Amino acid sequence: MMECAGSNKNVPSRKQNRVDILKQFQSRFFATSRLVSFPWTVLENDLELSKSSDVILEILKQTCLHALCRKFPPSPRYRKCFISELIRRVESAGCEPLDELYDALAEVVAAQDVTEGYRTYLLPRGDGVSLLENVALISEGTTGLVTWEAALYLAEWALDHPQTFAGRKVLELGSGAGLTGVVVCHSCGPSSYIFSDCHQSVLQRLRDNLSINGLLNNKTKTTRTEVSVQELDWTDMTEERLKEFSVEVVIAADVVYDPDVVVVLVQFLSKILKCSRGRVPAEVLICSTVRNPHTYAGFKHSLSDAGIGHRVMSGAVNHVFEYNRESEIELVQLYACQ
Ligand SMILES: C[S@@+](CC[C@H](N)C(=O)[O-])C[C@H]1O[C@@H](n2cnc3c(N)ncnc32)[C@H](O)[C@@H]1O
DSSP states (O other): OOOOTTOOTTSOOHHHHHHHHHHHHHHHHHTTOOGGGSOHHHHHHHHHHHOSSHHHHHHHHHTTTSHHHHHSOOOHHHHHHHHHHHHHHHHHTTOOOOHHHHHHHHHHHHSOOOSEEEEEEEOTTSOEEEEEEESSSSBTTBSTTSOOHHHHHHHHHHHHOGGGTTTOEEEEESOTTOHHHHHHHHHTOOSEEEEEESOHHHHHHHHHHHHHTTSSOTTTOOOSSEEEEEEOOTTSOOHHHHHHHOOSEEEEESOOOSHHHHHHHHHHHHHHHHHTTTSOOOEEEEEEEOSOHHHHHHHHHHHHHTTEEEEEOOSOOOOOSOOOOOSOEEEEEEEEOO
8 A cells, every 4th residue: 555645654554554563463372372462352353354354364474374383383272273263254254265274273273182282482583483282281290391482582581681691600599390491591692501400391391392482402492502401400409510510590480489499599598699609699680470469478588587688670671472361470689698
């Protein structure tokens, strides 16, 4: 569509609107965001104006029919809900039915229902982090087979503060599916990065996800960072082993979620800070979703009882990833009190 001379440059053109809709649908689809978070009203307006289902076909090409979806497909159940919603929108706008939608639906209906699927977290520069994750938030007795909001927040913070990691040795606690570490390794240039967790299924998934993202297999490795995956249980870690790591930065996302876990975590953090004494102290950053204020306040009390101080890293982060930002997320830096 031609822009009229003298048209308001601040009002997005219809073409720009279309590009924005497609981008938003694509990034939310690949991150398997909740369907309510998609810009349905903007889509309805577009359908209303154009009276054609062209935009739906374009959305389908950027999502279910995209090459990324062939390589790293979200779970069949998610794709089925997504396509069904598109069909509903086309029908209610009175646009002509689209064969491609029904073909895509038939394909996912025929697919076996599985407990896992890929999530791809797209970066503004166009690439992304694809991770195999379980559909259920808790499965196989662990919370570590999905990516939690605090991991995405911490990754965004890292993208804004690459100097915290550049050229340094980093240890991540409770890495889960691996999102934060993959982003840090690809974008912040640490000299080494230890992913760690205590759960066997999580450790195996972590290795698989790191390979997918070019971080483990030497032949396909895409970064100079020395990457390893270590079994590390906070209940069972000696100061000697910690000293061997000689890390300079320690990070963790969403590890403060249960009062029992908090107790062992704080004991472990205390050991980390003790090991740093006599040399440059490790920078310790813990990022938490404050689901239960009582549990989180308990964490802070335990820190203080253990002689650990904390400062809240306030300040907004640039929004990069698609996730639910309704919950409060707090990032704290820990230090040993004298
Ligand atoms: C809520 S998940 C967070 C995973 C990931 N950091 C994220 O935010 O997406 C908590 C993680 O902490 C790990 N974890 C829990 N207790 C642990 C312990 N005692 N030692 C090591 N890891 C532990 C779990 O296995 C799980 O992967």
